[in-house]
Amino acid sequence: MKLYEMTALELSRLLGKKEVSAVEVTQSFLERTGSVEPQVQAYITQTPEIALAAAEMVDKQRARGEALSPLAGVPLAVKDNICTGGVRTTCASRFMEEYIPPTDATVVMKARRAGMPLLGKTNLDEFAMGSSTENSAFFPTRNPWDLQRVPGGSSGGSAAAVAAGMAPLALGTDTGGSVRQPAAFCGLVGLRPTYGRVSRAGLVPLASSLDQAGPLALTTADAALLLSLIAGEDRLDPTSSAAPVDDYTGALSQGVRGLKVGLLAEHLPPEFDSEIIAAVRRAAAALEKNGAIVEEHAMPHISSSLEVYYLLCAAEASSNLGRFDGLRYGRSESAENVTAMYSRARGEGFGPEVKRRILLGTAVLRESRYERYFLQAQRVRALIRRDFEDAFSRFDLLLGAVTPSTAFKLGEKIEDPLAIYRGDICILPGPLAGVPSIALPAGTVSGGLPVGVQLTAAPFNERVLFRAAHLLEQERGGRPLRPQPAPPAL
Amino acid sequence: MAADEAIGEREMDELAELACLYLEPAEKKMLNRRLNALMELLGKIGEVETGGVEPDIHPGILPPRFREDEVEPSLSPGRVFQNSAHRSDSFFRVPSIAGEGPGGA
Structure with missing residues (x-):
């Protein structure tokens, strides 16, 4: 070797x-x-x-x-x-x-x-x-x-x-x-x-x-x-x-003898690749064979993780990326005034996905949307965290899928960002609750x-x-x- | 998403200004279309019943931590300015800020 x-x-x-x-x-x-x-x-x-x-x-x-x-x-x-x-x-x-x-x-x-x-x-x-x-x-x-x-x-x-x-x-x-x-x-x-x-x-x-x-x-x-x-x-x-x-x-x-494992029901839907569901079930069986106790478990709010994540991530990113002004570091542009200098550096330096998320974050942090989008997402985040607290009062571990499908082809989803976002559904709940996976x-x-x-x-x-x-x-x-x-x- | 929540041309201009993003006209149109598709998807968050639930701004696992407010060594000016094209002695140099905004000269 x-x-x-x-x-x-x-x-x-x-x-x-x-x-x-x-x-x-x-x-x-x-x-x-x-x-x-x-x-x-x-x-x-x-x-x-x-x-x-x-x-x-x-x-x-x-x-x-x-x-x-x-x-x-x-x-x-x-x-x-x-x-x-x-x-x-x-x-x-x-x-x-x-x-x-x-x-x-x-x-x-x-x-x-x-x-x-x-x-x-x-x-x-x-x-x-x-x-x-x-x-x-x-x-x-x-x-x-x-x-x-x-x-x-x-x-x-x-x-x-x-x-x-x-x-x-x-x-x-x-x-x-x-x-x-x-x-x-x-x-x-x-x-x-x-x-x-x-x-x-x-x-x-x-x-x-x-x-x-x-x-x-x-x-x-x-x-x-x-x-x-x-x-x-x-x-x-x-x-x-x-x-x-x-x-x-x-x-x-x-x-794993004696460990209690919750098998996440939300990670086993019919629209997921059947071979991925089979892999999750095989893992459950292997844990059980080695002495773990496995039970199916539902977490009612994690299906909203996609909305919560993309709203909160965009809001935080729009604020965090405010530091990139092209003055102290990064792409530098000359302009007649300071606002134009910042805008040109950012407009020319950032790619389309970054611009989309900055604009989304800016939109949901405006007074007119703040309550209905940003604060609502934070409330649902609290419910997702409660789902995890409830789960860990009963189980030592939760088992599920990582992705609904295997690796997709280059360019296959580039024109459909929402399809890519939907593929993240199994991996978004954990970060919202701060738990390790x-x-x-x-x-x-x-x-x-x-x-x-x-x-x-x-x-x-x-x-x-x-x-x-x-x-x-x-x-x-x-x-x-x-x-x-x-x-x-x- | 209700029709009045869709982001129109005028709001796109406002958002770009707030976010300090210069956008070419064609790019602005494309981003506007995609942003509205995204807002429609994310608007489903309003369907979740959250009566009486406090917003969760943070994972909340950790207690707040404090430290003494003491002067500590920081980066030397050479390192602070090493990535900037806008240095003038010990300052960052920017174009005029006069004449900007509603209160400008």
Whole structure:
């Protein structure tokens, strides 16, 4: 097996035993990237020199016998809306094409301090607005399982990089499913942590009450390793939690005996792909076989999640994106007065989806609509949260689908944004309630594409997610799901 | 969505001005059409019974946190201005703001 085909945990063990060097590991991923990136186009910016310098440093530290993080020498790809000091961070937007952050996001700082070589910055839908990575201002990323299909989004570049063997681990952001949906489309594990579990400092904000960073990984163990590294309180993010970080890797082998699992009735409708429903039911049966108690459960308000999410996300985004004025950073325009300068920079720098959401947010925050749209959405958000509180008074876990269908073809839905929005229905409720969810591979369906299932737990109970997800992974054979055939090299 | 809630041409101009977005005429028409389709979909939120429910502005999992109001090191001017094309000494330089708005000269 080549190094780029290994999981982060396997690489960590080889590095720890000094059977390979961090430079060898990093070079393997760089070489793999050289051969498949022209087809997949996962990266906006590649940083091989930075990666190799970090790897050399790790090798020197290891040679000196220093205590190192389990992830030291394991390379990382980072979504390009997460700030990297000295490395441009574009948000896949023309507006931010040349922006070089002065500092690292906290999650990046933690990864760099742990000795994870930064391979590059991955593609996304502009400002994380989208579910296919087709809204990138630069180019669409392709799904390594089928190059004619989307990798999902908005963290599609991160997912494609890991699925194609161009990175063993990646960071994404999940505002309304942007880690979990691409994980499902690309056959990966994708975790959205509890709101507040991971610092948001240095994430370019989309919707501040919803944004979270999370890992995209080949296995549950890899996701647990990366979460263990990035989780924790951060004085730069007042919404980060001071709760102690749990032992996630220790939870992996604890099994599911005695756990109560609610099978979400709303995720099993006849209009969903029948093979996805079958995958969810197979997961339920596997949990039951291993000692969990599974019951179907209904959550009456989550069917309104789509409306609530898009109203609140647009309102928050219209406010958050007010900072992009072309004065302090970003696309710069000359004009006769300051308002014209701002308007031209924003008008020329933002793409159509970003403009649509800014205008939507502006419309629903106007006095004439504020009560009926914005406040009403916040009230329904409260009802959705109550649905989750009620569910977690009865169950340890909720099981459901990630998406209603497998990865769609590039361009198939580009003219129908509402169809793309509707595809997010299973991944929107969790963020509205701030609860953690994990998407994990559940095999492939008849077209040869991967399909995922989703587990959701009560706030700060990521451990129980890892217990159940790891068990389901073992039931599937315990190995990562890999694209068959692999993406063609040039 | 009621007909009077649809966003018309005049409101599109107002929204673009409020959002500081310069839009080409053809782009404005296309965005107006899509925005109205979206408003129609999202207008269904009004059908949910929410009597007596307080709006939820935040996940609400975490208690508010405070810190001492103390001076701390911040970015150097060089780093603050590194991404700006509008620097003048230690200031951001903007075109005239006089003459704008209803109270302008």
